[in-house]
Amino acid sequence: MLELYISAVVFGLGISGILFLVSIGISIGFGLMRIVNMEQMVYYTFGAYLTFALVSATGSFVLGLICGTAAAAVAGFIVETQLLRKVYGKELMFTMVVTFSVFLIGIGIVQYVFGLASKPVGMPFHTIVHMLGAKIPLYRLMVFVIGMLVYVFINLMLNKTIAGKAIRAGIENPDQVRGLGINLGRIFTVTFVIASGLAGFGGALNSPLVGVTPYMGFDMLLFAFITVILGGLGSIKGTLVSALILGQVISVGGTIYAPLAFVGPFMVMFIVILFKPTGLYGVRGRAFGFEE
Amino acid sequence: MDKKPVLMTQGVTKRFGDFVAVDRVDFDLQEKETLGIIGPNGAGKTTFINILSGFYNPEEGHVFHDGKDITHLSAANRVKMGILRTFQLVHVFDNLTVYENLSLSYFRKKENKPFTLKMFFSSLRQPGIASRVQETMEMLELDHLKDEIVGNLPLGSKKRLELAMTFVSDPAVVIFDEPFSGLGDQEIEEVIDVFRKYIHDKTILLIEHKVSKLEEFVDRLAVMHEGRIICCGDCESTLNDPEVRRCYWKLET
Amino acid sequence: MDKLSRYLRGPLTLVVLIVIARYFFPNKMTFLVEITTFSIYIIANDILYGYMGMVSFGQPFYLGVGAYASAIYLAHIGNNILVAIALALLMGLIAGLILGPAFIRLRGDYFALINAATCAMGLFLVEKILYPITRGDDGLWYRSRMHATPLLDLRKPDQFFWFAMIVLFVVMIWYTWLDRSAMGASFRAIKVNENKMKFLGYDTFKIRWTGYTLMCILAALAGSMYAINYGFVNPSITEPARAAEVLVATLLGGAGSVYGPFFGTFAFLGLKDLVSTFVSRWELAVGVLTIIVCFKFSGGVWGTIQTIGAKIRSRGKASAQSAT
Numbered sequence: 001m002l003e004l005y006i007s008a009v010v011f012g013l014g015i016s017g018i019l020f021l022v023s024i025g026i027s028i029g030f031g032l033m034r035i036v037n038m039e040q041m042v043y044y045t046f047g048a049y050l051t052f053a054l055v056s057a058t059g060s061f062v063l064g065l066i067c068g069t070a071a072a073a074v075a076g077f078i079v080e081t082q083l084l085r086k087v088y089g090k091e092l093m094f095t096m097v098v099t100f101s102v103f104l105i106g107i108g109i110v111q112y113v114f115g116l117a118s119k120p121v122g123m124p125f126h127t128i129v130h131m132l133g134a135k136i137p138l139y140r141l142m143v144f145v146i147g148m149l150v151y152v153f154i155n156l157m158l159n160k161t162i163a164g165k166a167i168r169a170g171i172e173n174p175d176q177v178r179g180l181g182i183n184l185g186r187i188f189t190v191t192f193v194i195a196s197g198l199a200g201f202g203g204a205l206n207s208p209l210v211g212v213t214p215y216m217g218f219d220m221l222l223f224a225f226i227t228v229i230l231g232g233l234g235s236i237k238g239t240l241v242s243a244l245i246l247g248q249v250i251s252v253g254g255t256i257y258a259p260l261a262f263v264g265p266f267m268v269m270f271i272v273i274l275f276k277p278t279g280l281y282g283v284r285g286r287a288f289g290f291e292e
Numbered sequence: 293m294d295k296k297p298v299l300m301t302q303g304v305t306k307r308f309g310d311f312v313a314v315d316r317v318d319f320d321l322q323e324k325e326t327l328g329i330i331g332p333n334g335a336g337k338t339t340f341i342n343i344l345s346g347f348y349n350p351e352e353g354h355v356f357h358d359g360k361d362i363t364h365l366s367a368a369n370r371v372k373m374g375i376l377r378t379f380q381l382v383h384v385f386d387n388l389t390v391y392e393n394l395s396l397s398y399f400r401k402k403e404n405k406p407f408t409l410k411m412f413f414s415s416l417r418q419p420g421i422a423s424r425v426q427e428t429m430e431m432l433e434l435d436h437l438k439d440e441i442v443g444n445l446p447l448g449s450k451k452r453l454e455l456a457m458t459f460v461s462d463p464a465v466v467i468f469d470e471p472f473s474g475l476g477d478q479e480i481e482e483v484i485d486v487f488r489k490y491i492h493d494k495t496i497l498l499i500e501h502k503v504s505k506l507e508e509f510v511d512r513l514a515v516m517h518e519g520r521i522i523c524c525g526d527c528e529s530t531l532n533d534p535e536v537r538r539c540y541w542k543l544e545t
Numbered sequence: 546m547d548k549l550s551r552y553l554r555g556p557l558t559l560v561v562l563i564v565i566a567r568y569f570f571p572n573k574m575t576f577l578v579e580i581t582t583f584s585i586y587i588i589a590n591d592i593l594y595g596y597m598g599m600v601s602f603g604q605p606f607y608l609g610v611g612a613y614a615s616a617i618y619l620a621h622i623g624n625n626i627l628v629a630i631a632l633a634l635l636m637g638l639i640a641g642l643i644l645g646p647a648f649i650r651l652r653g654d655y656f657a658l659i660n661a662a663t664c665a666m667g668l669f670l671v672e673k674i675l676y677p678i679t680r681g682d683d684g685l686w687y688r689s690r691m692h693a694t695p696l697l698d699l700r701k702p703d704q705f706f707w708f709a710m711i712v713l714f715v716v717m718i719w720y721t722w723l724d725r726s727a728m729g730a731s732f733r734a735i736k737v738n739e740n741k742m743k744f745l746g747y748d749t750f751k752i753r754w755t756g757y758t759l760m761c762i763l764a765a766l767a768g769s770m771y772a773i774n775y776g777f778v779n780p781s782i783t784e785p786a787r788a789a790e791v792l793v794a795t796l797l798g799g800a801g802s803v804y805g806p807f808f809g810t811f812a813f814l815g816l817k818d819l820v821s822t823f824v825s826r827w828e829l830a831v832g833v834l835t836i837i838v839c840f841k842f843s844g845g846v847w848g849t850i851q852t853i854g855a856k857i858r859s860r861g862k863a864s865a866q867s868a869t
């Protein structure tokens with residue numbers, strides 16, 4: 001019995017890692033650019049599909065991981081420079097509709113190239129570690145550790161590098177940064193490419209666990225939404241905390257009562273939102289148009 | 293004094309983080325008087341109005357209306373008591389016509405409820421509303437713009453519209469937050485004309501940057517500086533007050 | 546009398562045009578009914594988005610509420626189609642009253658996202674959790690259980706067509722009225738400046754709540770019409786992926802106008818029909834279409850028609866002036 005829960009906790013940690021990676025872009029995108037980039041899951045899907053393609057062609061998962069991340073970053077670069085630039089500063093609703101369309105186009109492209117059927121991706125390794133009597137796939141632990149490393153890395157970058165400081169200042173006060181003569185456009189692009197790369201990386205890491213289908217982005221989008229809403233849009237720490245919570249809710253909750261894996265996250269979000277409409281760590285604004 | 297205070301505050305304080313924007317302000321507005329508050333940028337004037345009108349709750353202190361404590365009353369309910377305000381940055385409905393803006397304002401007054409399902413069944417063109425709106429539009433020389441979409445109007449007209457939206461419902465107390473800000477000289481004259489016509493026998497709180505435009509109207513003048521009201525009295529004595537001279541005048545010259 | 550005709554003229558013209566279209570293209574009747582039903586669904590979203598400025602990525606959920614309310618009644622409980630429709634409206638009302646207070650307090654972006662999440666939940670509910678009642682992906686089939694209704698037999702497609710026309714007519718009159726009522730003006734006012742509305746003394750929360758509930762009821766009505774017209778319902782009706790269609794059709798028609806939703810639906814379903822004969826998957830087409838509409842035709846079809854109309858009129862005026 002205990003083993004069951006231990007392995008559920010570890011599974012949950014793995015899920016948290018993925019959730020964090022794929023949601024961070026939505027959260028930062030909102031904090032910095034004031035857009036809700038719904039198309040993040042395109043990068044997630046691209047990352048997963050490239051991994052699938054490379055693993056089936058060459059058998060090398062690491063190569064798939066690298067190329068998946070790179071392809072997602074490139075896609076993010078194209079979308080940002082060609083389209084999103086035109087929507088910064090427009091009303092939130094407009095940006096959501098535009099980015100959602102990009103998402104649909106991305107799905108369309110994936111369907112066109114890879115077809116509709118879902119496909120499995122081979123695990124890079126099947127190592128099992130024993131922990132208090134529970135058998136735990138090392139891969140899931142690794143996914144979690146990677147997620148945490150990314151968090152640490154992002155924090156280091158934001159706090160230690162000049163570009164990072166500019167990004168952080170930009171999140172806190174975009175006008176001020178503009179006033180300092182910093183090229184916000186370039187900061188946006190860099191941030192966006194990193195965020196989409198991370199989403200692609202998340203997709204690549206997740207592909208052996210869930211396989212790939214053109215609609216995988218839709219399923220993940222839901223969880224990514226819940227993660228950022230729960231954590232609070234614009235907060236990196238909030239995203240991490242809520243990813244950790246949701247991972248456990250999905251995994252442990254699902255072990256206790258199967259439907260909780262799906263309903264649980266929703267319920268947690270719903271309850272939190274009722275009491276704190278901006279999520280756990282969200283700050284800015286209260287409700288529609290309340291900001292003076 | 294035989295007049296009674298309509299609006300009164302006792303020690304209201306509002307902080308933003310560590311910064312004290314409004315600092316233990318005691319203030320009163322008498323019936324049928326025009327009171328001006330002047331003060332430099334960032335003195336806390338707008339924040340103070342926000343407390344009076346129910347936009348913020350103060351951290352300390354109380355707000356009274358006719359002797360009743362309204363510190364925690366919602367904005368809509370204060371409007372129901374007849375306390376209306378305007379905004380420093382003009383607030384009108386850009387996607388509606390001038391007529392709709394005004395009639396929406398008057399409709400609430402007519403029903404005297406923050407919300408009623410009657411809104412479904414009532415046309416804004418009904419005679420009872422139209423006549424009053426027409427009257428107000430004529431007073432503020434807006435009638436030729438009646439069916440214009442407000443978003444297309446110049447700022448001066450929008451400011452006048454915002455004033456009209458308060459006048460139309462004949463409020464007991466009006467708080468104007470810098471009604472002249474952002475306007476050109478010609479437009480300021482127009483607004484001043486409106487005030488000349490409207491302002492007697494009404495209870496009014498006027499916020500301004502500079503004293504020059506107010507002197508003509510106000511019965512009393514208060515000076516706000518770094519969140520405090522440092523002096524309040526009739527125009528002349530306020531302007532000659534030593535503390536005002538020290539804190540405010542040097543900024544004004 | 547003159548006043549009344551102002552509200553009747555537009556809706557009547559619309560319905561007459563559809564009826565004429567039906568007799569000219571008899572084999573397109575299903576398509577016309579589809580447009581009618583879908584445009585009611587879009588009107589629902591337009592109240593939310595076009596009037597009050599709230600984007601929801603979960604509209605299929607509200608459609609599903611109505612569809613499943615009718616379907617469950619017809620499949621398990623009763624046989625009366627009119628009761629099924631009434632039940633759907635009631636469920637829409639209840640959904641609006643219950644979910645409203647939780648949702649409309651949220652900021653715009655959270656609102657959009659939480660609706661998407663709700664929609665996914667709804668799908669999961671009808672697919673898995675309520676399987677014994679909804680039969681999951683197999684869907685509910687109840688055509689044979691529906692009893693004939695008096696006057697118009699809604700089981701027969703050609704009579705259902707007339708029913709749809711009546712519903713459209715009534716909804717359009719109501720919508721025209723709403724547009725001109727104090728409520729409609731409040732909706733539009735809230736969209737641009739909620740604070741000002743508050744400081745005019747309105748309870749903006751209740752106004753939003755009302756609009757949201759109206760949306761729920763109308764969407765449920767559309768869902769119920771789908772359920773009865775098709776004689777079966779399956780979970781695909783509440784699929785979150787289809788939320789995009791709603792936004793596209795709303796934008797395509799021109800948000801926040803009385804006739805926008807209808808023209809948007811017409812254009813959208815027409816294009817989809819056309820596109821699907823060439824490419825099998827709609828996502829790509831819908832995505833590209835939305836982006837084009839967003840950037841190039843911000844007024845939508847109806848907005849464009851109006852601009853052209855205004856141009857012609859002003860040209861007419863100019864020529865009349867130069868003639869005198």
Ligand SMILES: Nc1ncnc2c1ncn2[C@@H]1O[C@H](COP(=O)(O)OP(=O)(O)OP(=O)(O)O)[C@@H](O)[C@H]1O
Binds near residue numbers: 332338340
């Ligand atoms: N929401 C807020 N959060 C943080 N600080 C605020 C907020 N609103 C106002 N302040 C600060 O409070 C101080 C007082 O602001 P306020 O707007 O009341 O000044 P004011 O007297 O109206 O000035 P002005 O003449 O520029 O309108 C300012 O320093 C401002 O920066």
Ligand SMILES: [Mg+2]
Binds near residue numbers: 337338380469
């Ligand atoms: Mg101010």
